[in-house]
Amino acid sequence: MTTTRIDDPADPRLSDYRDLTDTALRRVAEPAGGLYIAESAKVISRAVAAGHRPRSLLVQEKWLDDALPLAGDAPVYVVPDTVAEQVTGFAVHRGALAAMHRPALPDPAALLEGARTVVVLEDIVDHTNVGAAFRAAAALGAAAVLVSPRCGDPLYRRSVRVSMGTVFQVPWTRLPEWDAASPLFAAAGIHLAALALAEDAVPLDAFAAARPERLAVLMGSEGEGLSAAALAAADTIVTIPMAGGVDSLNVASAAAVALWALR
Numbered sequence: 001m002t003t004t005r006i007d008d009p010a011d012p013r014l015s016d017y018r019d020l021t022d023t024a025l026r027r028v029a030e031p032a033g034g035l036y037i038a039e040s041a042k043v044i045s046r047a048v049a050a051g052h053r054p055r056s057l058l059v060q061e062k063w064l065d066d067a068l069p070l071a072g073d074a075p076v077y078v079v080p081d082t083v084a085e086q087v088t089g090f091a092v093h094r095g096a097l098a099a100m101h102r103p104a105l106p107d108p109a110a111l112l113e114g115a116r117t118v119v120v121l122e123d124i125v126d127h128t129n130v131g132a133a134f135r136a137a138a139a140l141g142a143a144a145v146l147v148s149p150r151c152g153d154p155l156y157r158r159s160v161r162v163s164m165g166t167v168f169q170v171p172w173t174r175l176p177e178w179d180a181a182s183p184l185f186a187a188a189g190i191h192l193a194a195l196a197l198a199e200d201a202v203p204l205d206a207f208a209a210a211r212p213e214r215l216a217v218l219m220g221s222e223g224e225g226l227s228a229a230a231l232a233a234a235d236t237i238v239t240i241p242m243a244g245g246v247d248s249l250n251v252a253s254a255a256a257v258a259l260w261a262l263r
Contacts, residue, residue: 063095131162
């Protein structure tokens with residue numbers, strides 16, 4: 001490990017952290033170079049504990065002692081507060097960032113094998129919702145989370161922060177498109193329950209009373225809900241009964257309600 005003070009925001013050693021605004025990172029599913037950014041010593045610690053490796057750390061002076069034990073053999077770049085903000089494009093209130101090597105994703109079939117309850121997130125684009133759904137999955141006993149090809153990145157820094165680091169705790173991977181994904185669930189003997197509005201939908205409480213032994217809970221995007229392909233792949237369409245003229249919940253809230261009812 002080497003510790004280097006850097007006062008120039010244009011220093012090429014800081015290129016992994018440059019202009020990492022929410023808008024810039026939302027444009028891609030996977031940050032270029034096979035990396036993701038972990039923010040705060042607590043989150044970096046959880047990532048390292050999960051076996052993820054830092055490529056480098058960017059640290060403000062007052063947080064150096066907290067960050068050093070997490071670096072392993074990765075270089076640590078110590079910067080003034082103003083430089084950290086100039087480089088990243090946002091105020092780094094939590095004092096430390098790490099450019100982490102992105103681990104290889106497991107095979108979906110391997111995650112489904114033996115799982116009793118899993119969550120599937122289809123095309124959810126808000127990283128806050130992705131992180132909150134992971135937190136619900138961790139708290140309410142889901143064995144894994146599987147995300148669609150166009151779903152937001154669970155390792156995006158906002159997802160990680162909102163999840164309270166549970167994106168490192170709950171196994172996850174990306175699914176192929178539904179024509180290839182649907183047979184994976186069938187082969188594993190997992191019942192697909194799609195949370196959606198439909199005339200023939202089964203109320204959640206009725207479905208939970210006779211829940212299948214092995215189950216995947218499908219959650220759709222914030223605007224359009226589940227795609228036609230996902231609904232066609234589902235074995236049952238399930239709805240959460242509502243009152244007050246409300247027809248739906250935030251997707252992460254709906255995931256928490258469904259997982260609690262099906263626990």
